[in-house]
Amino acid sequence: MRAIDIHTHPVFFRSGYSAAEADRLAAGASALGVRHMICLGDVLVYGPRPNEKQVRTINDQTAQLLRWRPDYFTGFCGLNPVLGERAVQREVERCAALGFKGIKLEISNNAREACMKPVMHAAARFGLPVLQHTWSMTHIRQRHMHSDPEDTALLARRFPNVRIIMAHLTGCGYRGILEAKGIDNLVVDTSGGYPEAGLLDFALEHLGADHIVYGSDLPIRETSVTLNRILGTKMSTTEREKILYGNTARLLQLAP
Structure with a gap:
């Protein structure tokens, strides 16, 4: 078994910000079959709306991880879309030059808001996928900051030339799977909460293995538990390989 954790x-x-800690993390995950990790940054350390300097600090920490272990880590550029077009364009350009391969959006705003347009234009310009934090707002009721699956699905439809990763399968739930159905440029990652019986089966039925990618949300969730969400669900060997490894390798053009 081999996996890429997106x-x-x-x-x-x-x-976790030291070379020794990075090595320990990589060693522990490697022992379980995870060959590569996508680093999304310490995105909430400054709260939901970091300023421009704080965004740079978050991304600089990710860049340092990549320098320590370029063989194991790939970075995504954290952004606060509310900062506006100039700040967004400047930071995406900087991160792309550092070798980052995607954009990570947390809870600075809702994915349907107008401030997303510069982010998506920058993503298209540099050919970067956008991983959007997504969670069902049925109970949380903070939709002014969080993005519901309906919002992330709308974002993908509005910008069909940008690849969207809807984060948190468990947080999106059955309704989120149905929202994502039929959107060619959208995949769902399997992170968010502990395994829930039947949920991945439902995603396979309605989305297909080509639209699902493995993610753990480490260190919030343990790698062994999140891997077994995939390993414990009935599917073909080909489907399992796509979800655990192949889809993300193709999405980010990572070497086999």
């Missing part, structure tokens, strides 16, 4: 936070509320 949803990790090796630096989390300032914990």
Whole structure:
């Protein structure tokens, strides 16, 4: 078995920021079959709306991880879309030059808002997928900051030339799967909460393996548990390989 984890936070509320800690994290996950990790940054350390300097600091920490372990980590550029077009364009250009391969959006705003347009234009310009934090707002009721599956699905439809990763399968739930159905440029990552019986089966039925990618949300969730969400669900060997490894490798053009 081999896997690429598309949803990790090796630096989390300032914990994990050393070469030794990065090596330990990589060693532990490698022992379970995870060959590569996508680093999404310490995205909430400054709260939901970091300023421009704080955004740079978050991305600089990710860049340092990449310098320590370029063989194991790939970075996504964290952004606060509310900062406006100039700040967004400047930071995406900087991160692309550092070798980052995607954009990570947290809870600065809702994905349907107008401030998303510069982000999506920058993503299209540099050929970067956008991973959008997504969670059902049925109970949380903070939709002015969080993005419901309906919002992320709308974002993907509005910008069909940009690849969208809807984060948190468990948080999106059955309704989120149905919202994502039939959108060619959208995939769902399997992070968010502990495994829920039947949910991945439902995603396979309605989305197909080509639209699902493995993610853990490490260190919030344990790698062993999140991998077994995939390993414990009945599917073909080909489907399992796509979800765990192949889809993300193709999406980010990672070497086999």
